[in-house]
Amino acid sequence: MAAVQQLLASPSPAPAPVSSQRINDTSASADMEIDSTSNDPVMIDSGLMKGAPQTGDSRIAVIVYGQGQENVVSVFAEVLGKPVKLKRSFKDVDHEDEGFVIGLALQEAKQDVEDRDQQLLVAINAHCVNLGMPPDLHLSIHCDYEFLYTETPFCRRDLARFISFTLGQTSPHSQLMAKPRTFFISTTFPDVQAALPNLDILTVGADAVEIRVDLLREPRGDGAFSDIPSLSYVGQQVMLLRQRTELPIIFTTRCTKENGKFPMDNPDLYYEYLYRAVQWGVEYIDVELWLPEHIRKKLYEKRGNSRIMSAFHDFSGTFKWPSQYAQDVFVKSRQYADIVKMIAIINDHNENFELEYFRSKIRAQYPDAPPLSAVNMGEIGQFSRTLNTVFSPITHPLLPIIAAPGQMSTAEINGALALLGQLPKKYFYGISSAAARSIAPRAPFYEKCFNELGLPHQFAVVERQHNNPAGIQSWCNQRDFGGAYLDPGLSYQTILKHNPWFSTLNNGQGPTLSEAAQGIGIIDTIVVKPSGSSGSGSTSTPPSQYSGTMPPGGQPGLAPNTSLIFDNASWRGILSTLTRDLAPSAYFGRTAVVLALTADDAAPVFFALKALKMSKIYTVGFRTPSGLARNAPPIEQFISMESLQRARSVADNRAPFVIISALGRGKSNIVGMMLRVFGEAGPPGSSNTKKVFLNLAEAASQQKNDPIVVAEQSGFTAYDAADVAAFTTVESLRLLVGQNVPYSFVRLASGRNLF
Numbered sequence: 001m002a003a004v005q006q007l008l009a010s011p012s013p014a015p016a017p018v019s020s021q022r023i024n025d026t027s028a029s030a031d032m033e034i035d036s037t038s039n040d041p042v043m044i045d046s047g048l049m050k051g052a053p054q055t056g057d058s059r060i061a062v063i064v065y066g067q068g069q070e071n072v073v074s075v076f077a078e079v080l081g082k083p084v085k086l087k088r089s090f091k092d093v094d095h096e097d098e099g100f101v102i103g104l105a106l107q108e109a110k111q112d113v114e115d116r117d118q119q120l121l122v123a124i125n126a127h128c129v130n131l132g133m134p135p136d137l138h139l140s141i142h143c144d145y146e147f148l149y150t151e152t153p154f155c156r157r158d159l160a161r162f163i164s165f166t167l168g169q170t171s172p173h174s175q176l177m178a179k180p181r182t183f184f185i186s187t188t189f190p191d192v193q194a195a196l197p198n199l200d201i202l203t204v205g206a207d208a209v210e211i212r213v214d215l216l217r218e219p220r221g222d223g224a225f226s227d228i229p230s231l232s233y234v235g236q237q238v239m240l241l242r243q244r245t246e247l248p249i250i251f252t253t254r255c256t257k258e259n260g261k262f263p264m265d266n267p268d269l270y271y272e273y274l275y276r277a278v279q280w281g282v283e284y285i286d287v288e289l290w291l292p293e294h295i296r297k298k299l300y301e302k303r304g305n306s307r308i309m310s311a312f313h314d315f316s317g318t319f320k321w322p323s324q325y326a327q328d329v330f331v332k333s334r335q336y337a338d339i340v341k342m343i344a345i346i347n348d349h350n351e352n353f354e355l356e357y358f359r360s361k362i363r364a365q366y367p368d369a370p371p372l373s374a375v376n377m378g379e380i381g382q383f384s385r386t387l388n389t390v391f392s393p394i395t396h397p398l399l400p401i402i403a404a405p406g407q408m409s410t411a412e413i414n415g416a417l418a419l420l421g422q423l424p425k426k427y428f429y430g431i432s433s434a435a436a437r438s439i440a441p442r443a444p445f446y447e448k449c450f451n452e453l454g455l456p457h458q459f460a461v462v463e464r465q466h467n468n469p470a471g472i473q474s475w476c477n478q479r480d481f482g483g484a485y486l487d488p489g490l491s492y493q494t495i496l497k498h499n500p501w502f503s504t505l506n507n508g509q510g511p512t513l514s515e516a517a518q519g520i521g522i523i524d525t526i527v528v529k530p531s532g533s534s535g536s537g538s539t540s541t542p543p544s545q546y547s548g549t550m551p552p553g554g555q556p557g558l559a560p561n562t563s564l565i566f567d568n569a570s571w572r573g574i575l576s577t578l579t580r581d582l583a584p585s586a587y588f589g590r591t592a593v594v595l596a597l598t599a600d601d602a603a604p605v606f607f608a609l610k611a612l613k614m615s616k617i618y619t620v621g622f623r624t625p626s627g628l629a630r631n632a633p634p635i636e637q638f639i640s641m642e643s644l645q646r647a648r649s650v651a652d653n654r655a656p657f658v659i660i661s662a663l664g665r666g667k668s669n670i671v672g673m674m675l676r677v678f679g680e681a682g683p684p685g686s687s688n689t690k691k692v693f694l695n696l697a698e699a700a701s702q703q704k705n706d707p708i709v710v711a712e713q714s715g716f717t718a719y720d721a722a723d724v725a726a727f728t729t730v731e732s733l734r735l736l737v738g739q740n741v742p743y744s745f746v747r748l749a750s751g752r753n754l755f
């Protein structure tokens with residue numbers, strides 16, 4: 001550390017060219033401390049992190065651009081973290097272009113798009129809707145994907161999401177299927193534009209948003225509306241929706257026989273619309289079961305990274321869940337589906353129980369089948385809507401109409417579950433230090449969410465004294481404990497040392513650790529789970545032994561058959577912040593600098609950087625314990641001017657790309673210096689992606705040496721603690737109450753609108 005201080009005290013050196021021989025010279029490492037256990041770049045999926053970024057499609061991305069739109073190619077390249085080349089035709093693209101993003105003008109691309117080498121390249125038609133023309137039909141049909149965008153405003157986040165998803169670097173479906181309950185909101189707007197102002201509030205509690213394409217009404221210009229909205233109109237509506245929500249979209253063309261407006265005389269039209277939705281990178285495609293098999297099969301085979309939701313609705317009033325027909329419907333649906341949806345009108349309340357029996361029978365009989373989402377319609381069927389756990393359709397009071405008879409909102413579903421004793425009132429706590437509360441006050445937001453979601457729970461912030469981690473157990477060891485977040489998080493050892501009750505859980509084995517908590521060692525979320533049949537053997541403390549302040553309404557002793565899971569949400573907050581405007585591939589194989597006073601502050605950062613497949617982390621200000629280094633990319637501590645110089649002079653993608661600081665305000669000149677040192681643009685031929693700075697310490701304060709300001713002046717894209725806190729809040733709500741609250745709503749509720 002002394003050496004670092006000395007280094008930091010000296011003036012900023014000019015970049016010195018260092019020969020590659022010197023970089024590879026192992027004798028040069030005599031003055032550096034390697035904290036890692038291995039120096040192999042972490043480039044393989046360890047399988048440790050579910051939903052973490054994947055390498056995905058490694059073909060060369062060729063971006064077809066319209067007249068005067070070549071800039072969009074550079075933006076694609078920046079987002080992917082690659083350099084750009086322009087070419088004259090698809091056949092000019094060859095293996096030498098691997099690692100580049102290729103731009104191709106529309107007129108030239110049209111010539112040989114059909115003959116392109118599909119093993120080598122992936123073709124993306126980028127079309128600017130502001131120019132008033134629909135996309136070129138030939139290119140729309142023949143390119144693999146189509147990105148529709150507005151020039152002003154240009155929504156980079158939308159591009160990052162589109163390209164990460166279509167190239168398979170992200171997988172929202174696997175993340176959603178890991179949730180115990182999922183909901184989607186069926187929007188019924190004739191024009192998505194009308195939904196936009198309320199979208200944040202409308203989507204609280206939803207895991208996905210359905211666009212009912214059949215309900216869209218495209219003005220024809222003569223005061224009337226087209227019978228079917230045109231593809232170019234639908235494309236713009238999808239674009240508008242995607243620009244305003246980070247939630248996955250479900251694209252639905254509901255037919256007239258199933259309570260929709262899409263005509264049924266031409267099944268090929270369904271293919272045309274649904275396949276185009278795949279090309280637009282829509283996450284879920286609703287494919288009705290009545291469609292001819294060859295269409296359903298083709299859509300399933302060509303779905304890319306989109307997921308197919310097979311849909312069956314029976315409005316006859318004669319459908320019976322115990323019938324062979326119901327089972328046949330399931331068997332037929334599952335053939336070409338990632339999710340099977342079955343929805344029927346019933347006449348008797350008992351039929352809700354028949355559906356529950358059907359659900360469990362299907363699960364037992366077809367354990368490898370896609371998940372089943374099944375509900376009954378009408379008021380009588382509402383009970384089944386509270387019991388379905390896979391993609392339950394929901395509505396919201398702010399929508400113009402409900403999408404189907406008997407639809408309920410999340411708040412109504414939760415209210416009903418609470419009345420039925422399925423969602424008992426629990427106490428949740430924000431256990432924080434005074435300093436953390438002032439940086440990112442989360443408490444009012446939790447209360448607001450509980451209200452909005454109709455959850456019966458109570459939330460309270462409890463303050464833990466600085467440097468005193470004792471007393472946490474008092475909040476957890478009570479019958480109605482629902483869960484807690486710790487802000488800041490504490491190390492597993494510290495919690496256990498000062499709160500011995502936790503060690504008595506699980507028959508003395510202690511609380512269960514999630515994979516993230518295990519890898520990071522810092523706990524910021526305590527989740528309550530009903531135990532499996534094996535029984536946790538959790539030990540309740542009798543009142544006489546109970547130490548600490550009793551929470552209002554609390555009864556000492558953890559409820560029987562519950563277990564506690566120690567988890568970490570902040571690494572996901574960091575990961576989501578870093579990938580908001582960039583695809584994960586922008587980070588793959590590159591290096592980072594992490595500044596912190598303690599390894600504990602850096603631990604979640606390491607885990608996020610590992611998920612991003614970064615190849616090396618330079619550290620400043622702390623030593624990395626070997627346990628932490630094992631779960632991180634190789635680490636080198638900056639301890640001397642030479643080690644810093646070396647890192648700065650690397651003439652390729654190994655020069656630090658990300659700087660993450662957890663150093664407080666008093667250390668902002670150290671951070672500022674690092675930013676200036678590493679802020680220069682890369683050498684020619686490297687990517688133009690702006691380097692990234694993340695300030696985890698405190699919100700931007702507009703003072704002169706504010707690291708955020710220095711970072712922006714030094715050419716970085718900068719994010720602050722509030723960004724991470726909002727994403728972390730989203731994650732901790734998911735972990736604690738199983739409900740999704742969009743990031744944009746968190747930002748809105750904390751007083752900063754994102755749009």
Ligand SMILES: O=C1C[C@@](O)(C(=O)O)C[C@@H](O)[C@@H]1O
Nearest residue numbers: 186252311343393403404407
């Ligand atoms: O399939 C469904 C389910 C639904 O029909 C319902 O019953 O809530 C509503 C539709 O918008 C959606 O596509």
